[in-house]
Amino acid sequence: MGGGMHAYYYIFGVAEPTFRCRLPLNIWPDEDKYQFINNTHQLLIETWISSTSKCDTINGSKCTDFVYDRSVFGRTFTEDANFVCTNAVKRTWLATVFQIGAISAYGLVFLLLMELTSSSHTSFAGNLALIAYTFGEIVAALFAYGARNWLNHKWFNSGYIGLMLFYLYFVPESPYWLFNKKKYAQLEVCLRNIAKINKRENTEWFQLYRQLIQDSSIQMKTTIKPKKKNIRRILIRLCISGLIAFVTMLLYIKISYGLGAMNKNLSPHWSIVIGAIVEGIGYISASFLITTRLGRKYTLMVFALFTSLYVLTIPFIKENYPIVTIVISQMGKLTISGAVSASWVYVPELFPTSIRGLSNSIFVFTGRLGAILAPIVDAALGDKYIKLTFYIYSRITFIMIGIVTLLPETRNRSFNDDNENNNRIAAEQSEVQ
Known part of the structure; x- marks a missing residue:
């Protein structure tokens, strides 16, 4: 949940509210309100401000001082730092920082949660983490609506994350990782604690554990270097x-970030709340489909395909059909959430335990590059060329779907290790015996 709160803080804390050039002091002293005060004030604004660009004056000179509308987002960091017009790209630097901090830590927690469960419950554990992420989105939207100040919102998030640090101290290490690193003493302590919590101390569970240790010693003797x-x-x-x-x-x-500014007729706070609910539906749908005959691989492909179609549709209807655009965007949020859910379960299962940490790091790192690039590209292109991104992203998604066909299905495979490697070890053991 903390990951969702942190990631979606950017949408409200660094939102770009409606703004205009501030009137010079000799025309209207100490102007601090965006709305018209009276007819004279309105006339002066219409006379002084350029009708073609909100970043220029009527003389064509660039504005350096602005007045912001606080009726929607309240006081934002964008206002305090003047991150608009020529400084708009600087807002994407903050997006980069937020993406590195929010999802990078979340990826580690996600993998740990999956490895703390049995292979038969990895889908449930993974999607539980994703659903909690959507609750974080809702909390971020609701608190932003109540606080209406980026600084108060920031202290709320910081306090929550600070409390989580104490909880993380008591979270156990991954049994899979301990076993793979041959830390058997720590592994036994970890498993005993798990058994105690699950009230299974008096079963044959630890006999199976001892047998597992014995089998691992045989595997170490018979394992050869990978080809x-x-x-x-x-x-x-x-x-x-x-x-x-x-x-x-x-x-x-x-x-997701586009939902906050998709349409002026719908509050961005409600857009994010609805988007979070839709996102949760996407996660639940994916968690169900990956257990069917579609499996992990084809679930990912189906959700990605529909996302590509929705993204391709938006630029054709955005100007003339704003309400339909919101619906299509929310459907896109549902399908891309399903694709993310399927990928976060699917990708770790593609690799053996020995390199799963490395593979997950690469997976999270490249995902961060995509997350960082999205707001940077939008800010750099501006409103004039933003439609190009929809066409390009849709085509890239089609390419990804084609490449995914090269991967194997991982449904009903153990999360503990790669099947091909297990089969090879078993064959070597039989030869030794």
């Missing part, structure tokens, strides 16, 4: 998983 073919296969999967992360997070941020 070049296996290394090449892993490298290909790393590249494809990086592409999946880049494209899905690029589209996720493009759609």
Whole structure:
């Protein structure tokens, strides 16, 4: 939940409210309100401000001082720092910082949560984390609506994250990681604590654990170095998983951040709240579909395909059909959320435990690149060329779907290790015996 609160703080705390040039002191002293005060004030604004660009005066000179409308977002950091017009790109620097901090930590927590559960419950655990993320979005929107001040909102988020640090101290280490690193003493302590919480101390559970340790010693003796073919296969999967992360997070941020400014007839706070609910539906839908015959792979492909179609549709209807645009955008939020959910479950299952941490790091890193790039591109292109991004992103998604066909399905496979590696070890054991 903290990840959602932190990531969506940017939408409200660094939002771009409606603004205009401030009237000179010799025309209207100490002007601090965006709305018209009287007819004289309105006439002066219409006379002084350019009708073609809100960043220029009537003489064509660039504005350096602005008045902001606080009726929607309240006081934002954009207002205090004047991150508009020629300084608009600077807002994307903050987006970069937020994306690095929010989802990078969230990715580690997500993987740990999945590894703290059995292979039969990884889908449930993964989607539980994703649903909690949507609650964070709702909390961010509601608190922004109540606080209406970026600084108060920031202290609220900081306080919540500070409290979470104490909780993380008591979170156990991943049993999969401890076993893979041969930290058997720590592993036994971890498993005993898990068994105690689940009230299973008096079962044959620890006999299975001891047998697991014995089997691992046999596997270590019989395991050979991976062949070049296996290394090449892993490298290909790393590249494809990086592409999946880049494209899905690029589209996720493009759609999610766009909902806050999609239409003036709908409050951005309500847009985000509705979007969070729709996102949760997307996660639940994906968690169901990945357990069906579609599996992880084709669920990801189906959700990505529909996202691509929705993104391609938006520029054709945005100007003339604003309400339909909102509906299509929310449907895009649903499908890209489903794609993200499927990918976060699917990609870790593509790799054995020994390199899952590395593969997940690459997956999160490339996803961050996509998330960082989305607001930068939008700010750099501006309103004039923003439509191009919809066409390009849609085509990139089609390319990703085609490449995903090269990957195997991972449904009903153990989260503990790669099936091909397990089969090879089993064959070697039988030869030794």
